């Protein structure tokens with residue numbers, strides 16, 4: 032069975048890694064990594080192949096950056112040609128980036144079976160590009176692998192046939208467990224002059240935060256204020272970096288005494304920082320999940336989340352520039368609620384997925 036695993040942007044690499052390794056272990060499965068090229072910098076792409084011991088992508092579409100339509104259209108055109116030649120038995124797409132929906136459209140239109148890993152998540156906010164990608168991908172993919180029961184409920188509410196849905200658990204936890212020893216073996220705090228449990232980690236890259244200059248300015252001010260209370264370290268995403276440089280707000284952060292700005296980090300280094308931190312300030316999806324699993328307070332600078340289980344069961348709370356300080360104070364005073372780990376966030380999602388693939392093969396469906 033030839034299975035294409037589509038990767039494109041930073042969060043995709045860690046999701047595909049445990050699945051690639053599990054599928055490669057199965058005798059009759061030949062996993063093929065297809066990189067669309069949406070992320071191309073060393074520290075946004077290649078470093079994750081090294082960290083997770085993944086082979087070089089077998090196929091590279093070389094698409095790169097562009098507007099939404101350009102990126103989506105170019106992936107569709109390039110991948111359609113590959114599909115016609117390679118004729119895989121199954122295409123697996125992950126997450127919610129432009130390449131996820133693009134590869135799904137190309138495959139489904141050629142009648143090639145397609146599975147969506149991390150299906151069913153909904154923020155119910157259609158101004159988010161990722162929400163559109165999620166809705167379209169789930170509407171047309173053949174197999175929908177969900178991380179949590181809310182994913183199943185959302186799909187059923189949208190009229191999806193229940194036979195397409197499988198609750199497989201959260202693959203990001205597989206990635207973390209796969210790498211736990213390696214993460215523990217590296218030393219990161221010394222190089223950044225940080226102390227275990229005594230600092231916060233910041234990540235921001237959503238268009239709603241960093242492309243809106245008024246919001247970005249307010250966020251820079253409040254982050255600077257928070258850094259007066261505890262050291263903050265901020266690995267800056269390329270989109271955010273461009274905006275901070277363009278507006279000069281970078282100087283506000285650079286001028287704050289306990290504020291460290293770095294390039295985007297590899298998985299091991301980044302997770303090492305997360306695991307030893309007091310709190311996270313983020314707008315990322317994956318970090319909301321990782322902190323819930325690790326029991327670390329996470330303050331998410333968004334109006335909504337497609338991962339509500341991280342709030343109802345975990346350590347995640349939504350906040351804004353004008354509410355975040357009170358939450359930081361609560362955490363520092365030990366008043367933040369402890370969460371629990373959601374069901375099937377256990378490091379075994381890849382095994383369940385591989386078993387599911389083999390069961391559909393036996394039924395002759397893929």
Ligand code: UD1
Pocket residue numbers: 040041042069070071072073075076096097127128129130160161236268269270
């Ligand atoms: C994309 C995904 C988002 C995901 C994020 C993770 C979509 C719609 N968005 O957003 O869901 O959370 O990846 O990072 O698919 N750039 C570089 N080097 C790179 C990659 C990008 O400099 O390796 C620059 C691009 O030139 C572009 C900007 O960063 O200007 C944004 O890249 P893009 O892929 O369009 O979207 P992200 O913001 O990364």
